[in-house]
Every structure is written in C-alpha cells, then in structure tokens.
Amino acid sequence: MTASVTAPGARSAAQEPVVPAPDATPDPGDRPAAPARWRSRAIRISSVLAAVLAWQLLTANDLRLWLRFDTLPTVTEIVSAYGGQLRTDLFYLDLGQSLIRIVSGFGLATVAGVTVGIALGRSRLFADTVGPLAELARPIPAIAIVPVAILLFPSDEAGIVFITFVAAFFPIMVSTRHAVRALPTIWEDSVRTLGGSRWDVLGRVVLPGILPGLFGGLSVGIGVAWICVISAEMISGRLGVGYRTWQAYTIVDYPGVFVGMITIGILGFSTSAAVELLGRRVTRWLPRGENTR
Template identity: 80%
Template sequence: MTTQPAVLAGPATAGVDAVAAKPARSRRRPWGSWAVRVASVVAAIALWQVLTVNHVRLWVRFDTLPTVTEIVSSFTKRLAAQEYWLDLGQSLIRILTGFALAAVVGVVTGILLGRSTAFANVFGPLTELARPIPAIAIVPVAILLFPSDEAGIVFITFLAAFFPIMVSTRHAVRALPTIWEESVRTLGGSRWDVLVRVVLPGILPGVFGGLSVGLGVAWICVISAEMISGRLGVGYRTWQAYTVLAYPEVFVGIITIGVLGFTTSAAVEVLGRRVTRWLPRGEEKTR
C-alpha cells in the first residue's frame, strides 16, 4: 500500500507534464500560421506586380491595371493629405454609429422574437418581409426620410447590420436547451434570473457570430451609400477617383476599405473570444 502512490506518481506526473507541454506547443503553432498568411499576401502582391508590369493578358486585362509600385506611390501621397484622414474618420464614425445601434436593437429584438410569442406574432412577419430587401436599395427611401445625407447613410448602415444580428440572436435563443431554464426555475429563479444566468450567457456565441457577419455587410453598404450620396468618406473618394480615371487612387481606396474591414472584424472576434473564454475551444476538445 505504501508503494502504490509512488508507482502512480510517475504516470500522473507525466500526464501533467504532457498537458502542460501542449499549450506551449499550441502557442508556437500560430507563428507558423501567421508566416504562411503573410507569405500568401506577399506572393499575391508579387504576382500582381509581375502581371501588370509585363502587360499580361489572360482572361482579364492586367495591362490596364496600375502596378504595385504605382499604387504604393499614390498611397504615400494620399497618406500625406489631410483629406484622406478626414475621409477615414468620417467612414469610421458612420460605420461605428450604425453598427452600435444595430447591435443593441438587433440583440434585443432577437431575444424578444425568440422568447415572446406575442412579440413574434406581431413583429416577426414584418422583419421577415423586410429582411430580404438589400439595404442599399433603401438609399432613395433614406434620402426622402432624412433631412441630411449623413443620417441617411447611418440608417442604411444600421439596416445592413441589424438583420444578421437579429437573426443570429433569435436562432441562438431558440437553440438553448430547455433544461437550463427548467433548472433555474426549479431552484426558484425568476424570469430575470433566467435571462441573466441562462439566456444572455448561452446566446453569446451566436450573438458574436451575427455581429461579425453584420459588420461585414455594414461595410459593404456604407461604402456603397457613400459612393451614391456621400460628400465625404472612403467610398465617396474612391468613386471620385474612378470618375477622373485615377486608377491608382481607386486601388488606394479599395485597400483602405479592406484594411478597415479586417481591423474592425478582428476587433469583434477578439472581443468575442474574451467574452466567451469560458467556452471550450477546438484545441481543448482534441485533448
């Protein structure tokens, strides 16, 4: 009996060491992934330069597109101009305002649609009828409804982000196991307890999925709205460059839009992972 703990201590210690070693290896893996991602971007840029410099014509006409060096030169000039940063700030204000409103209203509406039969009967058909309509198709209506272009663009951005957030939240609420709510009720919990302890934590993964999708759609619509009716913003400036055939500046706008979309989406993803860090991750499931 006295030797048994000593015999079991070896495998147990080895198991602990193995478990402790796995996070170290998993922390090293992302560096290789990031290297591959950066290499893929660099390879794409190099291929673009080769095709445009040599005026290659395949299925598309690369001889009509600006080279990477021309785009970089134009980007450098744009970065030194004050209007570039004004456009950047204006687009960010529009997207963040519309997206924040859509996040609040979309989550609340999704919870009510998933939890309240009366609310779903009254407002459910209206949301389903309006959801298939592209937000950019509402531009003429927004121009008529709002006294300023600024309010109209924010409204279009709000609509674009609202429906993905609302639908994801509604599905997340309806997918919650009923046993969770029954357990809280059995222990004497109120409706507020169910909402705070079951519904809100349980729907977080679905909510952040909707936020990520909604943000991407919102960027598409805010840039399109700026091109149609804006006076400032990245979309407006990109369209203006196209009308005067300044193609390097068009690609400056395209790259700026891509960087802004990537940065904001990454911020939402990081926030989602921090808020839901209590959830098991894929690497934990493989252990």
C-alpha cells in the same frame, strides 16, 4: 495443511488491479502551440506577399491573358499614390467620417438586433406580430433602401447611418433569435425552481447563453455594414472612403481607386478582428478546440 487467512476487505497481490505505466511518448496535443502559430502567420504573410508579387509582375509586363492586366496600375504606382494620400488631411477626414458612420450604425443595430432577437425567441406574441414583418424585410438588400433613405431623412448623413443600421441589424437579429431558441430549457427550469424571476432567467441564462451565437452575428454584421456604408457613400455621400474611391474613378485616377479599396479592406479586417477578439474575451469560459488563429 495451513490455510492462508485474508483480512476482510483486503486483496491479495494477485487480485490487485494492474495499473499500466504512463506512456513516455508525449501527446502531440501537449506540444507548445507557439511554433504552430508562428508557422501559420508565416504562411499567411507569404500568401499575401506572393499575391502582391504576382500583381506586380502581371501589371509591370503589360500582360493580357484574357484579363487585361495592362490597364491596371502596378504595385509601385499604388504604393506611391498611397504615400501621397497619407500626407493629406483629406484622407484622414474621409477615414474618420466612414468610421463615425460605421460605429453609429453598427452600434444602433447591435442594441436593436439583440433586443428584437431576444423578444422573437422568448415571446410568442411578439414573434407573431413582428416576426412576419422582419422576415419580409430581411431579403431586401440594404443598398436598395438608398432611395428610400434619401426621401425619408433630411440629410445624407442620417440616411447613410440608417442604411448601415439596416445592413447590420438583420444578421444580428437572426443570430440572436436562433441562439435564444437553441438554449436548453433545463437551464431556465433550474432557475425557476430555485425561485428566480423572469429577469433572473434573462440575466443568468439567456444573455450568457446566447453570447457565442451573438458574436457570430456581430462578426457577420460588421462585414455587411462595411459593404453597405461604402456603397451608400459612393451613391449619396459627400465625404468618406467610399465617396473618395468613386471620385477617383470618375477622374480616371486608377491608383487612387486601389488606395480606396485597400483602405476599405484594412478597415473591414480591423473591425472584424476587434469584434472577434472581444467575443473570445467575453466567452473565455467556453471550451475551445485547437487554436488555429
């Protein structure tokens, strides 16, 4: 009888692991995302156009279905009024004034909110002294501070910027504080073990680690800031989109009111999209799911 001899470490053909053949069917997740993006954009545009068409039909036919569409301007009247506004210098003056106020207030709120949020999340003493004051002031609507701003600041302009600052400050501060407290402690321990200082922990762990939560707060803050800056302009402003919208209402210029509303929506959408785009660029190192934008 002849015995088969196998070299040490070698395997027979029967013992070799069977590797399954790769599946020829492509994974749906591997398909190009471009068609899905274009389909999503087409649906979004179609939904807007459908809403505009419905508005035109309801107002042009003077329908009164519990809601009184016969008192509202038609789409064609609003478009005509918008075209007239675009040909005036006053429209761009109001636009620039509102943008200056939102950039000033939101910029100050970003710096202060991030600083205070990090301090609240990192320092027990700071959280015990400043935390209760922040939590007491946070539920107060920023628009309710308008009388205080009028009394406190020497000019309406400074008061409107202050109201915008307060509106954006608390969402940014709260999101930053939560992001700091959610950081894994092992990251800080690793830097400390390697001889890093407190500033190293702040620059290499805290600031990069809170970016996703921070930009979430910035996105919310910019939206709240627009709400409050427009409201403040309606109450105590002399220029701005909000002031011009309220003035149009007082003189019964309803197409002008809708011109202001549409302008506010475009401004809010554009600034929020800019913040989100910046957030995606800054946090591009994060793993992401399916892109639905």
